[in-house]
Amino acid sequence: MTTGVGPAVDDWLAAHVPGIAPPLTFDLVSGGRSNLTYRVTDATGTVRALRRPPTGGVLSTAHDMSREWRFVTALAPTEVPVPEPLAYCVDTSVTGAEFYVMDFVDGTVGADRDAVAHWPLDARRRAGTSLVEVLAALHRLDPTEVGLGDMARPRGYVERQLHRWQRQVHRSGAPDLELLDTVHDALLARVPPQSSGIVHGDFRPGNLSFAPDGTVVAVFDWELATLGDPLADLGWLVSTWEQPGDTVPPTTAGPTTAPGFCTRTELVDAYAKASGLDVSRLPYYVAFSRWRSACIGAGVASRFAAGVMGENDLPVEELHRQVLRQSEAAHEAVRDLDRP
Structure with missing residues (x-):
């Protein structure tokens, strides 16, 4: 089904989500290249959220809903703010794929400058400190103690990630992969010593919901979560953290060029203080993040x-140009690792 939901979902939710009152209405909140999120409103006006995979053009190893569910349910009792998990459906006949339902968290998702235009400067400053506090809290958790110790091998995170994204970009049929292959080989030859913890995989303002004062109230989109080096999350966050005057494009656009947001240096310093971790290996993870972004972009x-992902706001030629710019940025970042 192109919408991703259907009449059978109403019946399933009525049977499995306590207190839900049909009839239900579904409104797509976000989706396309990632998992789809629907706002589910029942007859009483109570709102919940439903997450399911995209309806087409997905890779076989992507969009594992059970993985998201494991992380959300494990983190719900911790100090990391996630929506309350409500129910999981393994019956793919209901709507064509597994899905889960959680509480709907009101707040502002920091997708871009327009999203935070109404925030005062203090709220933008608070957003930076709050997301660092949440990220450090996530990285302080012991995966085994919260029931996630079996989610991945505790060692070799970087090697696994390099293999995964290299394999996926080649399977995608993307052209002109020579530069990405060069960067892959350079990263593989320079893998630093690694620590282990819970890694979100896409931690950035666009996957966080903020209260009016800038405090993070929920972390969304756990589809890339795994166990690995926490600095991978910080490297990704830094690679997305655009600031005025940048000449290198961010891996993912966000709101951080708006006045009031902290600088990348302030962000890293705050994380180092909050987490107590050594961030000297961070440049490697920024380079890795740019390479991973280019791999994802090339596949998209x-x-x-x-023609398997519908329409897009940008021409395919522009998407390829963006991939090239990110590939070149990754190549430059890798070469910087060897410079004194």
Whole structure:
């Protein structure tokens, strides 16, 4: 089904979500290249959220809903703010894929500058300190103690990630992968010593919900979560943290060029203080993040070009140009690792 939901979902939710009152209405909140999120409103006006995979053009190893559910349910009792998990459906006949339901968290998702335009400067400053506090809290958790110790091998995170994204970009049919292959080989040859913890995989303002004062009230989109080096999350966050005057594009656009947001240096210093971790290996993870972003972008552009992901706001040629810019940025970041 192109909408991702259907009449059978009403019956399933009525049977499995306590207190829900049909009839239900579904409104797509976000989705497309990632998992789809629907706002589910029942007859009393109570709102919940439903997460399911995209309806087409997905890779076989992507969009594991049970993985998201494991992380959300494990983290719900901790100090890391996540929506309350309500129910999980393993019956793919209900709507064509597994899905889960959680509480709907009101707040502002920091997707871009427009999203935070109404915030005062103090709220933007608070957003930076709050997300660092949440990220450090996540990285302080012991995966085994919260029931996630079996989610991945505790060692070799970087090697696994390099293999995964290299394999996926080649399977996507993306053209002109020579530069990405060069960066892959350079990263593989320079893997630093690694620690282990819970890694969100896409931690940035666009996957966080904020209260009016800038405090983080929920972390969303756990589809890339795994166990690995916490600095991978910080490297990704830094690579997305655009600031005025940048000449290198961010891996993912966000709100952080708006006045009031902290600088990347302030962000890293705050994380180092909050987490107590040594951040000297961070440049490697920034380079890795740029390479991973280019791999993801190349796969997306290839699937749009093949016509399996519907329409896109940008021409495929522009998507390919963005991938090239990010690939070049990754290459430069890797070369910087060897400079004194």
